[in-house]
Amino acid sequence: MHSPLPRLPLAALALSITLALAACSSAPLAESAGASAAPAAAAKAPPKLVVFLVVDGLPMRQVLAYREQLQADGFKRFLDQGAWFSDARYAHGHTVTAAGHATMLTGAYPQRTGIISNEWNDAQTFAPVYNTGDTAYQYIDHKTDPLAGTSPRNLRAETVGDVLRTRQPASKVIGISGKDRGAILPAGHKGTAYMYMSEDGQFASSTYYMSSHPQWVRDFNAAKPADAFFGKAWAPLLPESAYAGSVPDGQPWQFNGGNGNRLPAVLGAKHEKPGPLYYSNILPSPYGDELTLAFARAAIEGEQLGADAQTDILSVSLSSHDYVNHAFGPESRLSHDHFLHLDRYLQGFFQYLDQRVGRANYLVLLTADHGFADSPDWAKTQGRDAELLNPSVVMTALNAGLVQKFGEGRWAVKFSAAGVLFDHQLIAARGLAPADVHEEAARLLRGMNGIVAAFTPAQLDSADTATPFLDAMRKAWHPEVSAPVQFVIKPNWLFSSRAGGSSHGTPHRYDQHVPILGWGPAWLGRGEVKTPVEVVDIAPTLAEILQVPAPAQSQGRPLPLPGASPAALAR
Missing domain, CATH: 3.30.1360.150 (Gyrase A; domain 2)
Structure with missing residues (x-):
């Protein structure tokens, strides 16, 4: 068994799980006071907490398309107060979830990480291989399928968190996601991963990390927070006119399973009570992200992240946008509205961090694991060659x-x-x-x-x-x-036999162009950077901020932060 993170004695949670869920709800929040934008060079000590956010399946074009509809302190915190890179991309060709999540904090492409896809076949035996599959370990208190993701064994590179914990064992590195790969790969070999269990709406780790869950995880799961969404409607946040640029609901190519393909959509409408199908259907809705962020808050409090002089890393991969885009396409009103819900959740999460950790004590970096193609059926109506x-x-x-x-x-x-x-x-x-x-x-x-x-x-x-x-x-x-x-x-073509929806996985710009957005003025500065950058540049940038060496397999170089020298910007 991988030795678990050293833990401080658990303090009583400052907020109940119910309050945590309410705090990251879609109700608009007041704008936080602005922070001064000191150049990165002014930072004299690493942050107490690095919050690394991944929005699964978010192309950069969506961030900018909805900019005027964003809340004051969600994505706009990055765009108005932070450092953001408008020409950031992946440079590898098979742009899928596991490959992207393995790249982000290793700074290495699949040619070095060995995580070439979500699943593949052994080149000699043709046996199926899952990117985080490892039959030596099981989920804690949950059934484990043969190809379930339980450890980072297949990841052939170290992460920034691995480097940090090698040098500072008291630092904590935690990965959380609706998907096993979204939690395990950014957490690396020396972190701890928790993933959503669709069978019962709980979050669980595996025996690679520990033999049993800490008390804060047991408390979170015992409260059954996923059940709070049963019978709750996903309704549009804005008037119909606000979605004029997006494709309306109910198109023939939009999948009509799960929660349906029209808003409002009521979660659990086809079920008498919460069960596995209901819990699975939480993920392709805004409430999958709300639940994941509630668990992230519980982790911050239960593990006392950012509470001492040792830097901690919290990676949170929000999976719902990927499910929504697969089912309905990024051009859809459903995707548009989901993004607006996510914006409100992030605003609440950032303001929680301001109060819990302190604005001067943490930085946030946000990216995506890949972009997305428009639905081929929609693209054809626009005169594109799409099949x-x-x-x-x-x-x-x-x-x-x-x-x-x-x-x-x-x-x-x-x-x-x-x-x-x-x-x-x-x-x-x-x-x-x-x-x-x-x-x-x-x-x-x-x-x-x-x-x-x-x-x-x-x-x-x-x-x-x-x-x-x-x-x-x-x-x-x-x-x-x-x-x-x-x-x-x-x-614009998809390699698939499944009609409807959309996907990704190519070296075309719509799949490679993703956001890299940062906030933490003392370390990152403030402003848009138009210089082309790559996602592999995130790992050496964080390593430099944390004052540790870059991961050994890293192929990136530090990002040209706002206020950097002309030589650094001329890349």
């Missing part, structure tokens, strides 16, 4: 072409992340060179409608940075984990 690329059709056509070249056989076996796995026993039995099969497969893929690029291991292992998409796919490709041939679909 679904059915994986089974591609696999059939690929094998037909390989049979024509090399003879009968099932040469291509499975898709894995953004690539194709091959039967190398068959290749060897026929006396063929794997490189020849890979090259022919890449050639065939390039000729298919809906695919714009395909690359062989030789290309991925080369120094070529001029070929379009090659460098992005190289950063997404780990030679010991990934499939040998990687491919890229056309812009």
Whole structure:
């Protein structure tokens, strides 16, 4: 068992769980007093608490599109009082949740972290692999499926939190999320992760971190806060005219399961009482974020985060926006309204931190794990070339072409992340060179409608940075984990057989362009930075602020903060 974080004696919680939920509700709050924006160089000591926020599936274009409708102290705290980077992006090609969460605080792309996707197949046995799966550990007091996320074993890089706790063991690093990967990967190897359990609406850790939950977790779960949303309506926050730029509810491509595809939507409307389906349906609603932030407050109080001279890190990955965008598309009114609810929750959370930790004692960084494509059905109405690329059709056509070249056989076996796995026993039995099969497969893929690029291991292992998409796919490709041939679909297309909704996972700008927003004037300064930056730059920036070395695998460099020298800005 991984040794748990050292803990101070638990103090009585300052607020009940009910009050915590109420405080992060969508009721507008008064604007906090403004803080002076001292340049980063003026900071003489690290913050007491680093709050690292991830909004799963939030493209930067949504942050700016709704700017005039934001509350005074939610996202606007970053845009009006903080440091924010308007041209921030991921540089790897397979932009999915686990790959993004592994990149953020390691400063390393999948080519180094080994977290190439949410799930993939072993390149030799073809067995399924889950990014945080580890059968050596189980969820505490909850059933554990074989591929459940229980530890960071597959993460081949250290995080900022790992470096911090190596040098300062008394520092605490906690990761919280609606998804196991959203909690485990930012928490790293030496932090502690808690994730939402859809079976009963509780938060739980795994035996990798501890044998049993601390009392504050037991108290939170015993109060059954998820049940408070049963029968509660998700209703639009603003008048109908405020959503004129978004696609109305109830479109045929918007999924109509779960809570339905129209607002207002009543949680639990199809159920007599809370149960697993109801608890699952909390996540694709604003109340998934509200519940996650309530648990974050309980963690701050139960673990006394930010209460002493040792810097603590709290990572909170808010999962609901990703579920909403998958079901309805980022162009939808449902996504628009969800973002506005989230803005109000963040305002309440920030003002809670002001009171609990003190405005001068913490900094906040917010980013996303990937962006999002518009729904193809919507994109087509706007005159764009947008379709679904059915994986089974591609696999059939690929094998037909390989049979024509090399003879009968099932040469291509499975898709894995953004690539194709091959039967190398068959290749060897026929006396063929794997490189020849890979090259022919890449050639065939390039000729298919809906695919714009395909690359062989030789290309991925080369120094070529001029070929379009090659460098992005190289950063997404780990030679010991990934499939040998990687491919890229056309812009606005989705590699899916599931009609409706939308997704992500490409090197196109709509999937790569994400927010990097910061607040903590003493360390980050204030103002918009238009210089292009990458998400890998977050880890070395935090390491510099915390006065520890950057993670060993980091590929980033410190962000050019507002007020930095011209040389730092000329990147």
